[in-house]
Amino acid sequence: MKNYLSINDIDSLSTWVKEAISLKKQPRKFKELGSDKTIGLLFFNNSLRTRLSTQKAAMNLGMEVIVMNFGSEGWALEYADGTIMDQGTSEHIKEAAQVISQYCDIIAIRAFAGLVDKEKDEAEEVLNGFKKYANVPIVNMESSVGHPLQALTDAITMEEQNFKNDPKVVLSWAPHPKALPHAVANSFVQMMQKQNADFVITHPVGYELDPNITKDSKIEHDQDKALENADFVYVKNWSSYSDYGQIKSQDKTWQMTLKKLGNAKFMHCLPVRRNVVVADEVLDSKQSLVIEQANNRTFAAQLVLKKILENLN
Amino acid sequence: MKNYLSINDIDSLSTWVKEAISLKKQPRKFKELGSDKTIGLLFFNNSLRTRLSTQKAAMNLGMEVIVMNFGSEGWALEYADGTIMDQGTSEHIKEAAQVISQYCDIIAIRAFAGLVDKEKDEAEEVLNGFKKYANVPIVNMESSVGHPLQALTDAITMEEQNFKNDPKVVLSWAPHPKALPHAVANSFVQMMQKQNADFVITHPVGYELDPNITKDSKIEHDQDKALENADFVYVKNWSSYSDYGQIKSQDKTWQMTLKKLGNAKFMHCLPVRRNVVVADEVLDSKQSLVIEQANNRTFAAQLVLKKILENLN
Amino acid sequence: MKNYLSINDIDSLSTWVKEAISLKKQPRKFKELGSDKTIGLLFFNNSLRTRLSTQKAAMNLGMEVIVMNFGSEGWALEYADGTIMDQGTSEHIKEAAQVISQYCDIIAIRAFAGLVDKEKDEAEEVLNGFKKYANVPIVNMESSVGHPLQALTDAITMEEQNFKNDPKVVLSWAPHPKALPHAVANSFVQMMQKQNADFVITHPVGYELDPNITKDSKIEHDQDKALENADFVYVKNWSSYSDYGQIKSQDKTWQMTLKKLGNAKFMHCLPVRRNVVVADEVLDSKQSLVIEQANNRTFAAQLVLKKILENLN
Known part of the structure; x- marks a missing residue:
């Protein structure tokens, strides 16, 4: 698997769910898999479960984790092509995505819908911008139109019943x-x-x-x-x-x-x-089941990262 | 020891002080103790010494560290029971504390007094909320009414004289x-x-x-x-x-x-x-002695984490 | 080498450039060098490349990394001597620098020019304050008057052509x-x-x-x-x-x-x-060459940290 952008990136949901439940029993079993690999968690919006569980999942796999709050620690990115960038945006997604790809082996992104402009939200400019210009796998930590780590978690939680x-x-x-x-x-x-x-x-x-x-x-x-x-x-x-x-x-x-x-x-x-x-x-x-759902966020993320890492190595 | 919430959680101050001074001589001696263990440092207020020394202490013990600024990176928590949460708070401490307990083996919390409502401050709603609902040990990184890591540091510093x-x-x-x-x-x-x-x-x-x-x-x-x-x-x-x-x-x-x-x-x-x-x-x-006091913050925190980890394993 | 504050801290640019290009070929070769060593990255201004590449460089060398946004996570520092600190600043650089030196083996600092007061900017109060009072090596991650990690990167990138x-x-x-x-x-x-x-x-x-x-x-x-x-x-x-x-x-x-x-x-x-x-x-x-310049930021930083670490050990 290259990217995990939506539920459609799951080839067999039932297999994935079984594998996640197996990971949950031995969370540190693959702690060598992510050795010398870095994940960048880029937050364009706030987060509690996603931030902590994805970081935990990456650490369980032995990865190094860089967390960045893009809004408060970085600056506004430009997504449109051909813009004369003399307004509020300081850097184009073309540069940002390529650059970050050089520091991180996997990039995970959270960028919510603005809920003002449907067309813009559905264009998923942040997620798709990174997908288009990054040279490394992209993981969706909730985008305008999907939250596939949550849905995988939900499937795991239902299966456990x-x-x-x-x-x-x-x-x-x-x-x-x-x-x-x-x-x-x-x-x-x-x-x-x-x-x-x-x-x-x-x-x-x-x-x-x-x-x-x-x-x-x-x-x-x-x-x-x-x-x-x-x-x-x-x-x-x-x-x-x-x-x-x-x-x-x-x-x-x-x-x-x-x-x-x-x-x-x-x-x-x-x-x-x-x-x-x-x-x-x-x-x-x-x-x-809400507390167990939150628990399973770790193993959904860990399964996704494991599959990406296996494909990298 | 389960929690370190106040000075009263110290069973023998003189023994603790001696042990901390001994740790200070070989800070990495117990670097295997925290292996595969994660500490979450949750900041509801700003910090310099506490943030850096507690992170350093955890790393000295081989722990993985997740730092989260709850205010800017997360959202407002509700502490009252039975509230109809249609106002400013997005998540109840009941969920937050249980959820974070699943990602972290120890949770450390900084939440200052607001100094407006004495009764509310003395209720220590943040610290006590985590204590009540979390399933893992809680460490006080300065709450409304106490800063027991600082006081332990102070005892160490005086003993060294x-x-x-x-x-x-x-x-x-x-x-x-x-x-x-x-x-x-x-x-x-x-x-x-x-x-x-x-x-x-x-x-x-x-x-x-x-x-x-x-x-x-x-x-x-x-x-x-x-x-x-x-x-x-x-x-x-x-x-x-x-x-x-x-x-x-x-x-x-x-x-x-x-x-x-x-x-x-x-x-x-x-x-x-x-x-x-x-x-x-x-x-x-x-x-x-102020610079040495700040130095000893690392070893006070490290002693507390060491005692909690020994009790976990 | 003790500090990396300006281009003038490079003794032989051509040797450094060659060494950085060699590091780039085996980025994890010296992953034991920074073992049990901690770097503190202190940001007084926002950052993307510098934040990620310097963290990556330190991790490549096996260091533990503490990132702190001084403005939003800490408080305003006082730089002037003899001030009656009854206004906006909460801590003097004398204490802050000495204290952080006890938690970090290397301190890296980003503090931009304010562009209002030339004399103040040229005094480089943040960088020079840390240089004066810290007891550990200081790395300049862009100060008022210089960005020597960038310039080293640029020299590497030109040499590669x-x-x-x-x-x-x-x-x-x-x-x-x-x-x-x-x-x-x-x-x-x-x-x-x-x-x-x-x-x-x-x-x-x-x-x-x-x-x-x-x-x-x-x-x-x-x-x-x-x-x-x-x-x-x-x-x-x-x-x-x-x-x-x-x-x-x-x-x-x-x-x-x-x-x-x-x-x-x-x-x-x-x-x-x-x-x-x-x-x-x-x-x-x-x-x-802009993407390759950004890539080389990692190896410029890694070379600087390697030289400092070799001098520490």
């Missing part, structure tokens, strides 16, 4: 005070489309995700109906896609509660706003 | 343009209460520290009288405790000078404002 | 929307003065660099004439030195183009503003 072959999995929208990107939901949907499962997406009308991503996945606007007999309920807020980046509802009745959850396992990528997105009673119950 | 058994030690308040927390003074007092010494606290009326901390330690409002025949003079500003967080005096006559110091050794935790807290002549004299 | 013995090298000013420091240009001039070359500086009238640095180097205000038959053209903006820190021209005709460049190799330290400082056609041509 040793469920029946075809569980019912529901992705349920939830209210939130801020406009949030679609990346986590998008990658979760794409991951579920690779699984044998009864998968349903539920959200208020007007919160349809990009139809090029949901494709023929089932959408049910009645949350109660969607949740019936669910085995896993993945809750996540996102802003409107059609009215791009807008908050069209903060309907509190969409908050996840124990009653709604039934016997299902609860999942969320974190950070989560308690008693807005989901009630305390859910997060504090044994049905919640 | 090979003084007579019962030295006279004075903690003397000094003026400062900003309102400062009580943490350093509190931990120094608590540490001195474990020593065989003639210990005196001196400050203007109105600057009494928390009586639950000073207990029956001697307080003398006449600085000259307090300083008579002192062997060690520890100078430090703090804001009012009774009029919580207020500056009640900037009386320049409380500044430490060579004349006042007499033959005593001068101590301060740094950073120090020259010619406000203490005259140049004192800091530039051979009586000043 | 296997040019005829005495190439014609032109340092050509270029327009820029912001007022920039003189450090890169200064160190390049000083480095060229140690080379066998036909060296010419060209810039609009009013952009003369410090005459104490240019000395008897040739200055030609007619850019076309200066560029005739050039082998290397180093392009760089700087603000006025005589009208200190002022922008006196943004004359677009000084932008470097392929036509002006002729058959010469193009050099720039990066970051570079495309189509302001230099046309896309130049940067995207095979005549551009």
